[in-house]
Amino acid sequence: MPILVHLDVMLARRKVTSRELALHVGITEQNLSLLKSGKVRGVRFSTLERICDYLQCQPADLLEYVPGPLTSEDT
Amino acid sequence: MTHETTNHESGHARRAARRLRWLSELGLILGGATLIGLWSAPLGAHHLGLLKINVTGPKALAGHIYLDQLAESVVLLALLYGLWRLRSLLRCFESGDFFGLAPVLHLRAFALTLVVVPALDVLLPPLIELGAHLGGIAGISSMSAEVDGSDVWFFLVGGIFYLIAWILTEARRAAEDSAQIV
Numbered sequence: 001m002p003i004l005v006h007l008d009v010m011l012a013r014r015k016v017t018s019r020e021l022a023l024h025v026g027i028t029e030q031n032l033s034l035l036k037s038g039k040v041r042g043v044r045f046s047t048l049e050r051i052c053d054y055l056q057c058q059p060a061d062l063l064e065y066v067p068g069p070l071t072s073e074d075t
Numbered sequence: 076m077t078h079e080t081t082n083h084e085s086g087h088a089r090r091a092a093r094r095l096r097w098l099s100e101l102g103l104i105l106g107g108a109t110l111i112g113l114w115s116a117p118l119g120a121h122h123l124g125l126l127k128i129n130v131t132g133p134k135a136l137a138g139h140i141y142l143d144q145l146a147e148s149v150v151l152l153a154l155l156y157g158l159w160r161l162r163s164l165l166r167c168f169e170s171g172d173f174f175g176l177a178p179v180l181h182l183r184a185f186a187l188t189l190v191v192v193p194a195l196d197v198l199l200p201p202l203i204e205l206g207a208h209l210g211g212i213a214g215i216s217s218m219s220a221e222v223d224g225s226d227v228w229f230f231l232v233g234g235i236f237y238l239i240a241w242i243l244t245e246a247r248r249a250a251e252d253s254a255q256i257v
Contacts, residue, residue: 027257031257032257034257035257040255040256040257041252041255041256042255042256042257043256043257044256044257047257
């Protein structure tokens, strides 16, 4: 998985619970949990915008590219 | 209001599906009776109570009753399978499952049957003739195939249904992909 999601780290730094963030962003806690574990196909810009707004951070603080084998689409 | 309208339309669709299911079940009963009649009596008119069903075999196999019955039975069985899948599709609609995986698979199988039935109708007699010729059955020395307008229509309608089923499968995949984007 070349894209790593550091949302859990940022949540811990800001002392924000998943429930609070999910409520602010307008997604379910289940979807937020999937996002934290990187088990989603994509993130909407609007979702990213709300997360950055609430956690007062940049997208780069949440996502990191690690060179590696490409993730196959349509599996 | 929109929700009420959707529920109303869904209820209408379910009722229509139920009526169509009754028709498909009637077709299954008649098809089954015809299949039994086909093997219990030679080709021709069959009396089922008030109903009179006339079964005619392909001209190419005229005079060879068992080969004729075999060709007709295979086509009838394919038709009955298609009707069974149509009945299953309509049952899915009745239970409110319009866009799930099961109705799409039933529609695809039904469409495939609509394509296969005319193909069998056209290709089976010459194939049986070939088999009979190779098997040394007397009186069969040539192969011939008949194509009529209804075969072409069946094939076209089946093809269109198959295309619709394929589009529904793709739409379902797109919806699943979309659900995985947060």
